[in-house]
Amino acid sequence: MQQKKPKGKPDPFFIGWAKKPPKLLQGFLFFVSAVLVGGAAGVAFSIGASVPDPGNGTFLWSAGYQTMTGVVEAKPYPVLRLPPSEPGGEPRALLLSGVGKRGVQGLAGPLDGKQVDAGGVLLKRGTIEMLQVGGQVKLRAAETPLNSFEPQPAEDLGRWRLSGEVCDGKCYVGAMRPGVGLAHKACANLCLIGGVPPVFVSTSPVDGSSFFLLADAQGNPVPEDLYDLTALFISLEGEIERRDDLLIFKADLTTAKRL
Template sequence: MSWRQTRDAPFFVGYLNAVPRPLVVFLSIFTVCFVGGLGLAALALSSTQNDPGNGGFRWGDRFEKTGMLELRPYPVFRVPADGESPARSYMLAGQGKRGVFDQAESFADQTVTLRGVPVSRGDLTMIQVGKVEASAGDTSGDASGNTGELTLSDPVPLGRWKLTGEICDGKCYAGAMRPGRGLAHKACADLCLTGGIPPVFVSSGPVAGRNFFLLADSNGNLLGGDLDPLLALYIEVEGDIEQLDDLMIFKVDPATARVLK
C-alpha cells in the first residue's frame, strides 16, 4: 500500500467526535451479523434439548381431601371412589428435598385429612404436603380393608414386565424443576431421593395407559443403593407391576438392569 493510500484510508481517532463513514458501515454490518449469529447458535442449541414439559406447582388448586395414608413402601395417600370420581392414590413429598416418612409413620393406615399443593405433569401428580390431621371419624379398620367409612381396594397384579426408561425423583419430574430429568439433573435427583422423595420410573412405553411408576424393590420394600449408579440414565429393567387405584407400582429386580445408552 502506498503512502497516499495509507493517508486516505479511514482512521478512527479517539479524541475526534466522529467515526469515518466506511468504519460505521463495516461496524454496522459486523454487529448485525454477530448478533444474528448468536441468535442462530442459541436456537440451534435449544432445539437439541429435551422438552421440559408443562409440569409445575398448581398453587391455584390447593389440595384438601380425606383418605388413608399408607407406606407402599413410600408414603401414599389413598382417596376412595366417590360417586363418579374414581379412586386415586397420590405420591407424597415434603417441603424442599424431603419426604414425609415421619407423618406417614405417625398416621399409617389411619383416615386423615391431608392438605397440600399438587405438583403435576401429565398423568403424574404428587402432593407437596402442608398439613396432616387425623379425621374425626377414624377407626382402626378391619381385615376387610374398611377404615371408618373408607373402602379401599387391593392392588391388582399386572404381571412381569421389561421396561425401558429413566429413574427420576418424582417431585422434580412432576414439575418442581424443569427439566427434572437427564444427566443435568442427576445431582439434584440424588439429593431428593436421599431425602425421601419417592423415585419414579418414567417409561418409554405405557402399561395400562400409564408411563409413570412408583419404584420399589422386588419384594415391595424401599430401594437401596443398587440403582443409584443408574439414576438419570436410559436403562432397561425387569420387574412386577401392580396397580393401586390409578397408581402403578414397579417392583424392579436390580439384577436385570442395564444401561442402553
C-alpha cells in the same frame, strides 16, 4: 523537500482512535459482524431447542390448601389411597412428600394402613399426582373416619422391561421444570436422599400410564445404588402392580442398562 503522495489507493489501515474505519474495511467489518451476530443467534436457538420439554407439571396453587381423608400406605413410599370423589367414580392414589426435599416416612410409618387426614398443596403432571404435606393438618389419624372404605388389593400386571429415566417424583410432577435430564441429576439425588418418592418415566406406556412409582424388586424403597442411574436413559426389568390409578414398578436393579 515535499514528499510525493503515493500513487494508487491507500492501504486500508485501521486506526483505533479514528471516528470510523477506512472505506475499504467497512464492507468487510459489516460482513464479519453479521456472521458473528447470526452465529450467536443460531447457537442460542439450538441451545433453546435442545432443552427438554418442561411439561405441564405444576403446583395447583389456585386450588388452595387441600385436606383429604383416605388410607395411607407407607411402602415402598408413602401413598394416600382415596375413595371415589363421587358415586360411580374411580378411587385415586396420591404420592406424598414433605415440604422441600423431604419425604414423610416418619409421619406415615406409624399410620400405615390406617385412615388419615392429610393436608397440603397438590402437584399434578399428566396422570400422576402428589400432595406436598404441610400446614396445620399435615398427616394425622382421621378425626372423622370414612365409613366402610377399604382400598382394593394391588393388581399384578406382570413382568415388563421398560426404557426411560429415573426422576425424583416431586420435581418431575411440578416442583421444578423441566425436572429431568443431566442438568437436574444433583437436585434429583438430593430429593431422593431426603425421602422423596422416585418415579420412573417410561418411553412406552403400560396400561395407559408412562409414570411409575419406583421400588426395588421386593417392593421396598430403592437402595442407594439407584442414585448413579438418575437422569440417565436406561432400561430396567421388573414386576408392575396397580394401586387404583397409580402403577408401581418393582424393578430389578441388576438388569439396569444404560442406553
